[in-house]
Amino acid sequence: MSKRTELKMACPLVPLGANIIVTLDKAAGEKMTDSGILVAASVKTDGPQTGVVQAVGSGWVTEQGAKVPIEEVKVGDKVMFREPTAFENRKMKMNDQDYYVLSVNDILAKMA
Numbered sequence: 001m002s003k004r005t006e007l008k009m010a011c012p013l014v015p016l017g018a019n020i021i022v023t024l025d026k027a028a029g030e031k032m033t034d035s036g037i038l039v040a041a042s043v044k045t046d047g048p049q050t051g052v053v054q055a056v057g058s059g060w061v062t063e064q065g066a067k068v069p070i071e072e073v074k075v076g077d078k079v080m081f082r083e084p085t086a087f088e089n090r091k092m093k094m095n096d097q098d099y100y101v102l103s104v105n106d107i108l109a110k111m112a
Helices: 003-010 084-090
Strands: 019-024 049-056 078-081 091-094 097-103 107-110
Touching: 084 091, 084 097
Parallel strands: none
Antiparallel strands: 019 049, 019 097, 049 078, 078 107, 091 097
16 A cells, blocks of 8 residues: 555545645643633633644645745644634544644644
């Protein structure tokens, strides 16, 4: 089985252009507040979120027609991105997994 086929099976979405497919970090699930209340992952959280890059688009085209590939992040990288509730209209649930389609500009940092 080729690597390309394996990636397609792992992530059922193929991002176009300067888009990236990200899943929320498993550690970003339920959280305990200081007072001991367990808050579900589906409840709105403030601030950036972490996740794992599942697929990377081909990049974008400049006004001069030059193709610029996305080189900052690769499949499997752990990244920090803008608050996911801002992307609810860009969320797709497939195979019991939530995938977020983000612009490369929504990625704030790559985590070491």
